[in-house]
Amino acid sequence: MTVEFWYLIGAALVFWMQAGFAMVETGFTRAKNAGNIIMKNLMDFCIGTIVFSLLGYSLMMGQDCLRGLVGLPNMDMWSSFKAFIASPTDGSFTGASVFVFNLVFCATAATIVSGAMAERTKFSAYCIYSAVISLFVYPIEAHWIWGGGWLSQLGFHDFAGSCAIHMVGGIAALVGAIFLGPRLGKYVRDESGKVIKVNAIPGHSITLGALGVFILWLGWYGFNGAAATSASELASIFLTTTIAPSVATVTTMLYTWIKNGKPDVSMCLNASLAGLVAVTAGCDAFDALGAAIVGIVSGILVVVVVEWLDIGLHIDDPVGAVGVHCANGIWGTIAVGLLANPAAPAGLDGLLYTGSAKLLGIQFIGFVSVAAYSAVLMCAVFALIRKFNGLRVTSEEELLGLDITEHGLPSAYPDFAPSVSKYAAYAPEEGVTVVTGDVPAAEAIPVKAVRTVPDGTPKFTKVEIICKDSKFDALKSAMSALGITGMTVSHVLGCGIQGGQPEYYRGVKLESNLLPKVQVDIVVSKIPVRSVIETAKRVLYTGHYGDGKIFVYDVENVVKIRTGEEGYDALQDLSLIHI
Numbered sequence: 001m002t003v004e005f006w007y008l009i010g011a012a013l014v015f016w017m018q019a020g021f022a023m024v025e026t027g028f029t030r031a032k033n034a035g036n037i038i039m040k041n042l043m044d045f046c047i048g049t050i051v052f053s054l055l056g057y058s059l060m061m062g063q064d065c066l067r068g069l070v071g072l073p074n075m076d077m078w079s080s081f082k083a084f085i086a087s088p089t090d091g092s093f094t095g096a097s098v099f100v101f102n103l104v105f106c107a108t109a110a111t112i113v114s115g116a117m118a119e120r121t122k123f124s125a126y127c128i129y130s131a132v133i134s135l136f137v138y139p140i141e142a143h144w145i146w147g148g149g150w151l152s153q154l155g156f157h158d159f160a161g162s163c164a165i166h167m168v169g170g171i172a173a174l175v176g177a178i179f180l181g182p183r184l185g186k187y188v189r190d191e192s193g194k195v196i197k198v199n200a201i202p203g204h205s206i207t208l209g210a211l212g213v214f215i216l217w218l219g220w221y222g223f224n225g226a227a228a229t230s231a232s233e234l235a236s237i238f239l240t241t242t243i244a245p246s247v248a249t250v251t252t253m254l255y256t257w258i259k260n261g262k263p264d265v266s267m268c269l270n271a272s273l274a275g276l277v278a279v280t281a282g283c284d285a286f287d288a289l290g291a292a293i294v295g296i297v298s299g300i301l302v303v304v305v306v307e308w309l310d311i312g313l314h315i316d317d318p319v320g321a322v323g324v325h326c327a328n329g330i331w332g333t334i335a336v337g338l339l340a341n342p343a344a345p346a347g348l349d350g351l352l353y354t355g356s357a358k359l360l361g362i363q364f365i366g367f368v369s370v371a372a373y374s375a376v377l378m379c380a381v382f383a384l385i386r387k388f389n390g391l392r393v394t395s396e397e398e399l400l401g402l403d404i405t406e407h408g409l410p411s412a413y414p415d416f417a418p419s420v421s422k423y424a425a426y427a428p429e430e431g432v433t434v435v436t437g438d439v440p441a442a443e444a445i446p447v448k449a450v451r452t453v454p455d456g457t458p459k460f461t462k463v464e465i466i467c468k469d470s471k472f473d474a475l476k477s478a479m480s481a482l483g484i485t486g487m488t489v490s491h492v493l494g495c496g497i498q499g500g501q502p503e504y505y506r507g508v509k510l511e512s513n514l515l516p517k518v519q520v521d522i523v524v525s526k527i528p529v530r531s532v533i534e535t536a537k538r539v540l541y542t543g544h545y546g547d548g549k550i551f552v553y554d555v556e557n558v559v560k561i562r563t564g565e566e567g568y569d570a571l572q573d574l575s576l577i578h579i
Contacts (some may be wrong), residue, residue: 001544004093004231005102010226014104017219021213025115028266028319032401033119034412040126041068044111045104048134052106053077057099060106060139060147069149071143083532095125101226102142105165108223112169115319118156118175119183120398123406125391132381133172139520141168156366157340157348157359160224162281162332163367168374170326173317175378180392182316195314200508203318206265213269219244220276224283233345238281240291240307241276248275251299259303260504267303267506270320274302277325278332282339285346290339297335298328311356317380317551320506330367337363458568460555461529465520466494467540467548472518478539479522482531486571488521515546523555525568 022041026034048056055073062071077084077099084095093101094358110133117126144151145164158164188197203209224241228234252271256264277289278298286294305323309315317323337360340350369545385391392398397405404410467475472489479487494517503509533550540547560570 004097005094006228006234010222011097011101011104012218013222014101014108014226015045017104017108017216017223018042019217020212020215021111021206023107023215025118025212025319026270027205027207027209027212028115029118030201030401031204031411031413032403034204034403035407035409036123036402037114037118038412039123039407040114040130041111042105043127044130044134045107046111048107049103051131052103052139052168053099054135056106056135056139057102059136060102060143061098062143062147064143068144068148068153070140070149071147072343093441102146102302105161105223106134106138106142108161109165109169110134112321112325113173115175116173116317116321117180118318119402120180120392121176121402122390123402125385125389127427128385128389129172129176129381133378134377137377138165138168138380138461139375141197141373144370145366147306151366151369154365155245155359155362157336157346157363158281158333159284159346160227160280162277162279162329163370166277166280166325166327167333167367168370170322170324170329170338171371171374172378173321174315175375175382177315177317177322179379179382180316180384182314183318184395187314198311198314198508200505201318202505203266206269207354209269210516213272213324216273217276220245220280224280228284228387230263230345233284236345239288240279240283240286243288243291244279244286244295244298245272245275245364247295248272248278248299248302251296252303255300255303255350260507262503264303264504264506266320267306270302270324271299273324274298278328278335281329281332282346282348285336285340285344285348285350287341287344288340290335290344290350291324292337293339294332297331301327301331303507311510315570330371333363333367335362340380417499458525460523460525460558460567460571462553462555463522463524463529463532463536464551465522465536465540465548465552466492466517467520467536468546469516469518471540471548471577472520474537474539475520478535479520479532482535483527484522484524484532486522490519490521492517517548523558523571525571 018041022038026037029037048447057077058073058075059071062074065072072363073313076095084099087094110130113129113133114126121142130296142164143149145156146152183201186199186201188199190196219240221238225234225237228237240294249268252268252274253263254268256262275295275298278294279286282290282294302320305327306317306320309317309322315322336348336350337357338351339353340346340348340359341353342349349359351357351360382391393402393405403412465475476487493515495515522532529552533552536550557566558568558570559566563570
């Protein structure tokens with residue numbers, strides 16, 4: 001009972017990883033597709049549950065037939081429910097526990113593809129793909145490895161799924177990305193079709209991406225450890241599952257630091273996942289040193305593959321799913337044959353510890369067989385979807401974003417959109433009254449009719465100051481001392497003639513690098529413009545690039561909304577500072 005309880009807790013942790021995948025993929029893509037990403041991850045599990053329960057589970061865990069190629073389909077879950085939930089007399093887990101455990105792993109394999117196909121895939125096409133991979137693509141190869149099939153009989157070792165889950169999901173991601181083609185604007189081609197330039201398309205929230213990675217890392221302790229049958233085995237798995245991603249992340253940090261001059265945040269996040277993927281097959285077979293070696297290779301491999309696919313092969317994978325899951329799933333599977341320590345719980349003989357190449361040969365046969373099966377089947381699946389349903393949205397839909405075009409969701413972040421849009425859908429006959437002010441104009445704060453305009457027609461001038469964020473407080477104080485009581489402050493992105501310092505996103509140089517700045521808008525009349533300029537220069541000057549710019553414009557008129565005053569009078573009372 002205790003072991004089965006942990007088994008189910010581990011399954012719950014693996015389910016929680018769906019949230020991690022959703023956050024990683026959302027953060028690494030643009031905001032206009034956030035809702036679509038979340039919807040796909042949700043449907044991976046929900047659609048997967050239906051088809052896996054109907055057929056996929058029995059194909060995976062049913063009685064072995066056809067010499068280890070597939071499980072015998074059955075309907076035990078639906079026809080013999082009492083027996084399905086009963087505890088077996090041999091001490092094994094209930095059928096219900098085994099089903100839930102394998103279901104959450106199946107959903108993981110399916111959801112890996114979402115990120116690689118992000119921002120340009122028809123939602124209907126993705127739902128069809130998700131159903132197919134959970135119905136028979138994953139269940140059949142998983143039967144080979146975990147359901148008593150021919151690879152398990154051969155001695156192939158994949159404890160928690162580097163091959164069965166991550167490599168298969170990564171291959172599906174690669175095939176899907178190839179069939180779809182790149183996002184609009186990703187690659188610039190000449191008249192002959194040759195790529196002459198690769199553009200970086202940064203994700204909209206590295207914060208969400210980081211949150212997703214931490215969620216996935218936590219869930220991975222259940223992913224790798226749920227099948228442990230003893231405390232020592234569980235402790236060993238936790239150890240290797242911690243060392244490998246940690247070493248991988250540090251390796252990527254140092255590698256990108258040396259390569260690009262600065263450590264790459266998004267690549268380091270990918271590296272954590274790459275280390276987790278690679279250690280998964282042999283988490284019970286590696287020792288601490290083996291896990292560290294796995295991590296070092298993973299940390300370099302993920303960067304090389306992500307950049308090679310993007311810059312070399314021009315395959316657009318927005319989140320790095322192929323580099324993380326496919327490449328490191330293969331590496332982790334082979335690493336078992338190289339680095340398995342006989343002293344570890346699995347008791348396997350790795351080449352570097354025993355000199356025996358037998359296990360390495362079996363691991364190689366296993367990954368090649370599963371890879372070939374998955375690649376051929378997924379090519380057929382995506383080809384059929386493209387022919388009969390369509391795979392990619394139109395260019396117009398892609399430009400607008402899949403949230404609005406596929407789901408009718410104007411924005412996943414409505415608080416950041418202009419509030420006026422809330423009222424656009426309501427017609428007057430629907431009885432909705434739009435409030436335009438707190439009180440009627442007749443009851444507004446009284447205005448004293450005091451004539452303050454000096455002799456002659458006053459001149460209005462707008463002074464626009466672009467400066468470093470760190471200098472804003474000093475600028476605000478200096479303007480206040482000068483008598484400036486009103487200004488509008490905005491956080492902006494920009495660069496001057498220098499183009500900013502060259503930066504890289506996932507190995508691709510960012511064009512026209514935009515740096516965070518503060519824009520201060522001031523309209524003056526009584527206060528001399530030259531005084532404003534000289535004061536701003538004095539406060540903001542450092543002598544280095546990036547001190548900012550000052551722009552001066554003529555203003556035709558000024559109108560104060562509350563009082564209706566215009567011109568000089570509209571500038572003479574105290575204004576609020578808006579940030």
